[in-house]
Amino acid sequence: MKITFELYYHTCWGELLMLSGDVEPLGAGDEARAVVMDYRGGDLWSYTIEVPSSTTSFAYRYWVKSGDAVRREWNRPHRFVPGEKVSEYRLLDRWRDCPDDLPFYSSAFTQGIFFRQHPQPQLERPAAGTITFRVFAPQLRPDEQLLLVGSSPALGSWNPTQAPALDDTDFPEWHITLDASQTGIPFEYKFVVVRTQQREVVAWESGANRVCDDSMQPNSAAVVVSDLRFQAPERTWKGAGTAIPVFSLRTDYGFGTGEFLDLKYLVDWALRTGQSFIQLLPVNDTTFTGGWRDSYPYNANSTFALHPQYLRLSEVGRLRDEAEQARFDTLQRELNLLAEVDYERVNRVKMEYLRLLFDEQGEETLASEGFKSFFRENRFWLQPYAAYSSLRDRFGTADFTRWGEFASYDESMIADYCAVWSPWYRSVALYYYIQYHLHLQLADVREYAHRAGVVLKGDIPIGISRHSVDAWVNPDLFRLNCQAGAPPDDFSVEGQNWGFPTYDWEVMARDGYAWWKARLRKMAGYFDAYRIDHILGFFRIWEIPLDAVHGLLGHFHSAMPLSPDELEQRGFHFDASWQTVPYVREESLTDLFGPYTDEVKTRFLINKGNGRWDLNVMMNTQRKVVDYFAGADDEMNILIRDGLLKLLDEVLFLEDPDKPGYYHPRILGSRTQAYRALDEEQRGCFDRLYEDFFYWRHNDFWKAEALRKLPVLVASTDMLVCGEDLGMIPACVPEVMEQLQILSLEIQRMPKEWNCEFGDVSRYPVRSVCTTSTHDMSGIRSWWTEDPVRTQHYFNQVLGEEGTAPATCEPWICERIVALNLSAPSMLAILPLQDWLSIDGRLRRKNPDEERINIPACPHHYWRYRMHLSIEQLLAEGEFNTRLRELIARSGRCV
Structure with a gap:
């Protein structure tokens, strides 16, 4: 099979256009063996290869080399998929720059909000004498389709009702294959968006007509015109969502804490109220001592493993011993009635149950094909994590420096420790078993959310514990002789000391940030968007000496x-x-x-x-x-x-x-x-x-630092990227986030303009997430009473009300604040559940201080907030849900 690649690209003297791909003539995935394309004049570069006719598909990329400097395309590779009985192809490509509407290419939209529930049947594949058009059009809603309308009768003679539809199988890329003998060449054409059922025109492509000229004549070959982009102004899309930790969820099926499967009920509620996002705190395992201080979700013992507390035990299985099962059923009901999470009891009981269940069914589960597949894909982190968990339990400490011969990680020694003949194998396999079931349940939730058009948004903590699996296995990646934190701010006058080691970015860069890429790709298996905790840490981190306690003694690194x-x-x-x-x-x-x-x-x-x-x-x-x-x-x-x-x-x-x-x-x-x-x-x-x-001194320096790391990480997955850019913000941060199309975080009471008391919501960037408060702050009701002078300013100057502000934040005030945030230009408005409920005096909690999730100034805060009503009760609140949906709809955010 003969394939000719053609690309128009204007190069300067000394520049070469390179072509690499995962097929042998193009280097078989080894970029060092990439080929130099042939220059044909007039900015046209081409290259012809021969591949076996049995080739099913392959990915390839273009890049420009000038000495040691390299310019690369956007991270999404080109893909060639052959038709049947075709011996020759011409691929007419275009250079792939990063699209201006990058967020819409994320899986948040392609697999979530704009997910094509019922894709059209796949149309005819390329054949000799055909011409295929492939065009990116990510902003089409699920009830819309793309047509190719043109001057040829086969293209409707400019009549959309008679024009052929493109195939959306590869959404957000659409394609159509035409028989050149029927369309005739040359012809003019445009792409048109219509509503699927009525063929009502939504938008014609802007600009001059496209032209298919004689140079595209397929003759005996199959021609593929790729990398077209639907040309139209970016369509406004705004969504709403709810932020809540998983542990805070309450359902009738809970075990004293929220669980992954509870999220299905929250998805139902989001759908009912017109919301499209659910934002969570980190869900990784934080088990170190088994005590309540392990409740801190930003101090994980593994950046890959999920927390066992989020497992729905009844879905894993029931015990054969009826008396034992009855005992746990009683404990489940008792713990689920608690107002707050009893972290120690919940996790102790759950682990006791899982050990008993593992004794009954673990061998069968680990022998299943499903588990074997999971183990193969995740072994690189799963085996070290399971060994770590076994050793932590065995030695009674997570401080691996006290594990004797296991203090320094040795891959071969750990392989022996985990082997089926090892006396410690069952203690290791228990954690395989738990992680497998956690994976099944969270993946099930993600699929459920996709079907509803709802997006799960995760959270990437900036730090890792110095006693984590990651530090044990890869100590060279971290600066273990210091600790990360934050300079003084509104949360803490002495600064914050998180205790985490900082990253050794120079070492991480040597393998292309492989640890970060693996971490993000694992996360992409469960989430379609993520929040980068403390994105400023990728520009510079506040580094504190190991012998210091206060953040005041830190410096930027x-x-x-x-x-x-x-x-x-x-x-x-x-x-x-x-x-x-x-x-x-x-x-x-x-x-x-x-x-x-x-x-x-x-x-x-x-x-x-x-x-x-x-x-x-x-x-x-x-x-x-x-x-x-x-x-x-x-x-x-x-x-x-x-x-x-x-x-x-x-x-x-x-x-x-x-x-x-x-x-x-x-x-x-x-x-x-x-x-x-x-x-x-x-x-x-x-x-x-x-x-x-x-x-001022570091602005260019920190910009360069961020652009060395963030583009690689952003490009490693298709997730929508949001950054938590609060605190002492260098001037270069907004520029870098705009360049990489990372959504910023906007909070009205924490304005980024130094001379403003409150942010102007009408001036928020479109690519941003606005919110009323975060897990590190008091909700709007508690905030209202913290500083009466500031509250009075807000009441008069922002809400435009006259007179003295009410002493408490009454429901109508809460609704005004919520509506104000919903009116912002921000792409996303994601509010804490507590602030959504604040607009209803009947549903909201009596004491707003009980809704606080975290107090950053307290380094040993107990993270235990739970909803005071169940999600089932919330789903049954018809009047409130209708009111909330109308509020969201009026702001143009209702899905």
């Missing part, structure tokens, strides 16, 4: 720290002897320690003279302070502990750990005693270099 010479050149008199160590003054001690000042001086400080003090070796790091006072619960020790921690924050500069002799200004350095010790001129100098360092 990667960054360009300042040398003493550069500081001097900027007019600042740098002195490491007192500006890089805690600057403790006599007068501050009484303020911090009150009646315990003398005791603190005696036990923990060293007098340096001239009113200055140092901390002694027992207390010279924040980690030593915390460890020393561990378990203290009396007023005196707590006051002393917190005071010593504050003293250790008193530095003006921080030395870079990777570049000794270079320094970062401490965040909020102007609030330190060392700053106050500077004279007025030096304070002004520090202020100028501080502003430059944090807001």
Whole structure:
């Protein structure tokens, strides 16, 4: 079979057009063996290959090489699918740039919202003497089809009612094969969108008519004209959705916590109220100790494994012992009545049940073809995870440094540990069994959501636990000698310390970010959209020394720290002897320690003279302070502990750990005693270099860092990408997110304009997700009472109401706030379930503070919020659901 590739592409001198593909003449998937195309003049490049007639299909790509520089197409490859009994093909391609409407090419639309429930029968494949047109048109709704209308009678003579329809089997790409002898060549044509049943025209393609000229004459070959794009203004689409953690769901079938299969009921409710998105928190396994602190969903023990707590036990199987089954049924009813999640009991009981069930049916399950297929596809992460879980249970700790000979991961040793002849095999296989059933249930939910046109949106945490499987197996990928966090913000005046190691991006880049790609591709098996937690971490991360506790002692990594010479050149008199160590003054001690000042001086400080003090070796790091006072619960020790921690924050500069002799200004350095010790001129100098360092110096540097990582990760799946871009946002972030078409996050009470008290919802970007609040914030009802002065401003200036604001956020106010957010231009408006319910005084919870999911300032918050009514009850609330659907419909967001 002879195939000729033809592509018009304007190259500059020295540039070569390359062609690679997963068929032998094009390198068989090895880009190093790609072929150089032949230049034919007039910007035309071509290349001809011979492949066996038995070839069924193959993917291929074009790219431009200029010396060592390479320009690549958009990530979606071209695909060749032959017809029958055709010996020659001409593929007339176009270079694939990233489309301007990229979100509509995501699986959120192609497999979810615009999913073609009943694709038309596949039309005739290419044959000799035919010409096939392939065109991308992703924005067609499920009740619409694409026609090819043209000047030929075979194309309806410009009459859409007589024109042939394209095949949507490969949606969002459409195709049609025409017999050239019937259409005649040349002819003019356009694509037209019509409603499927009535053939009512929705949109004609804009611009001049397309032309099929003599150069496309197939003769004895089959001609395929590929990579056309439907030319029309982007059609407005806006959707609504609900954000809620899986553990917060409540149904009659629950076991004291939400479960994956509960999401089916939430899909039904979304469909009933006109919503198209369900946004979840991370669903990975977080089991370390079995205690309530494991409830933190952003601290996973594996970035691939799902949490066993989300398994519906009754769907896995019932125990043969009727008495035992009855005991668990009683526990299920008891736990499901609880107002909040009892994380420890729920997980302990579920694991006890699963162990018993595994003893009864595990061998049969693991022998099934379904499990074998799952194991083959997931072995790369599943086996290490199962071994890790077995070893954690065996040694009673998730700290793998305490596992003796298993402290360092050894692939061959773990293979032996997991072998069927190993005495530990059953403890490993239990976790195979659990993960397989979790996979079945979540995949089932995704399929159910697809049929309803509803999208599941997942969450990618920015960090991984230093005691996770990932850190055990791939320690070189992480900077384990430091910890990630966030600089001070509205959530925490001392900054946030998440405790996670940061990433070693240089090491990750060596294999093309393979760990990240695998992580995202696994996620794409269950979700069609995802939120990148703390997307700013891909530009730079807030890195905190391992011996620090407060985020105030962090610095940005990667960054360009300042040398003493550069500081001097900027007019600042740098002195490491007192500006890089805690600057403790006599007068501050009484303020911090009150009646315990003398005791603190005696036990923990060293007098340096001239009113200055140092901390002694027992207390010279924040980690030593915390460890020393561990378990203290009396007023005196707590006051002393917190005071010593504050003293250790008193530095003006921080030395870079990777570049000794270079320094970062401490965040909020102007609030330190060392700053106050500077004279007025030096304070002004520090202020100028501080502003430059944090807001201007790194803009191009951080942009380059993000563009080195994010494009690769975004292109690795077809999921819709949304970024959580809150906090101290570098100026380059909006530009990069716009370039990559990553949806931003917009929250009215956290405006991104520095001089605004509240965001203007009418000015939100189209490519954004707007919301009233997040899991890290109070809901709109609690927020209303937190700051009466600010609430009054909002009431008068944003809602346009006169007089004094009500003391509580009454339902009509909640509805106004919800409607305001729904009116935004944002593509998505995804609100917490609590804020949807706030508009109904009868349905919403009495105490709004009980709806809080997380308090970021509290590092050991118990994540246990549950819905106070079941989803079945919510589905039965006809009046509320109708009202909500009308509210969403009025904003143009109703599906």
